[in-house]
């Protein structure tokens with residue numbers, strides 16, 4: 345998936361080049377160096393080489409089946425394309441900026457290798473439907489790769505959630521201590537988010553899985569092509585139905601980038617939490633040497649750089665979505681060269697997302713929770729005040745709003761005395777509400793608080809353990825999503 349897998353850098357543009365061998369029929373001279381530089385996409389679209397070869401193999405087979413080219417031409421084309429694949433794989437292919445893009449680089453090389461038959465491959469096809477097909481195939485492959493990474497990360501989180509299902513930590517709202525939750529429950533929140541990310545990618549994949557090939561430049565073709573055959577050879581569900589739309593829309597790429605942007609936001613929030621949890625004042629988790637770096641000046645430092653960079657790469661991924669939305673807005677139908685700018689955002693966002701998923705998975709597997717510290721802080725900041733209010737409602741039948749006020753006054757009293765709620769004496773409690781009995785102290789512990797949250801989706805350790813086990817069972821490799 346990396347951008348660098350296309351082999352060596354392309355030959356740089358030069359002034360005074362010959363007219364393009366692929367389309368230069370009506371051109372006497374070649375483009376200026378600067379024209380070539382702004383026009384050429386081979387520097388980045390060489391990443392599409394596998395998809396381009398697959399598309400051409402399917403197209404050639406269809407042309408032969410439909411009697412548009414001879415079987416012998418098809419077999420020469422197939423042999424030539426396979427040999428080109430081997431050349432690129434081995435880094436022996438000479439990419440040339442004068443040939444603009446991956447499509448013309450491969451076609452030119454094909455003709456160089458097999459002669460006349462190579463010149464027949466582009467029958468009933470245009471680079472417009474070709475590139476739309478290639479990029480869909482690339483995005484589809486990328487989705488499949490990211491889906492596997494997402495499942496792996498969810499499994500890692502669920503395994504840690506099972507381990508920490510009963511370990512309390514402070515739960516926050518406004519980053520102020522709110523109510524105790526368990527660390528396992530907190531980790532499972534991210535499993536839910538990532539599962540929706542998987543769903544968004546699966547939706548995008550379903551919608552993109554229509555084949556543009558056969559739309560040709562924009563209007564379709566007069567040749568008797570079989571679009572169903574090319575679609576099925578390439579694993580598409582069906583041919584795309586409007587030739588103008590097929591070559592000029594990139595909503596499949598936008599949807600994919602939107603799904604990645606939301607995924608990146610989720611990973612960034614977890615990264616931010618890991619950064620916070622690792623800081624000395626929190627001290628909730630520690631990362632090993634494998635996922636931290638040191639400082640060149642401060643010998644004591646252990647910095648969570650992988651988390652910080654995961655947080656930061658969200659900028660790149662969201663930026664890719666914004667970039668492509670901006671490229672597409674206002675483009676008249678059908679194809680315009682602007683659309684060549686669709687690839688780098690897609691490639692870069694994919695590379696960043698894959699790296700962030702791997703880094704996050706690494707950190708989740710690596711981290712160790714300091715459960716004693718979490719437990720101590722889970723009980724501070726009057727985190728069980730709601731439990732006290734609920735007790736007043738349940739036991740004394742006070743209206744909740746009244747119970748809230750009574751508890752608020754008790755928190756104020758405890759604050760003055762510098763103690764937690766459980767540090768107030770029964771007399772002090774009764775001074776606010778005479779009905780309070782010693783039984784109230786049973787609900788003021790952190791363990792009692794989390795254990796009582798048995799409502800569906802609540803943080804009770806038994807709930808968390810069950811949910812973690814369910815996720816682990818569903819996410820085992822080989823189990824369908």
Ligand code: ARG
Nearest residue numbers: 385445471472475679683684
């Ligand atoms: N390199 C081009 C792109 O990525 C391929 C399509 C070129 N089509 C054209 N009509 N010039 O969009």
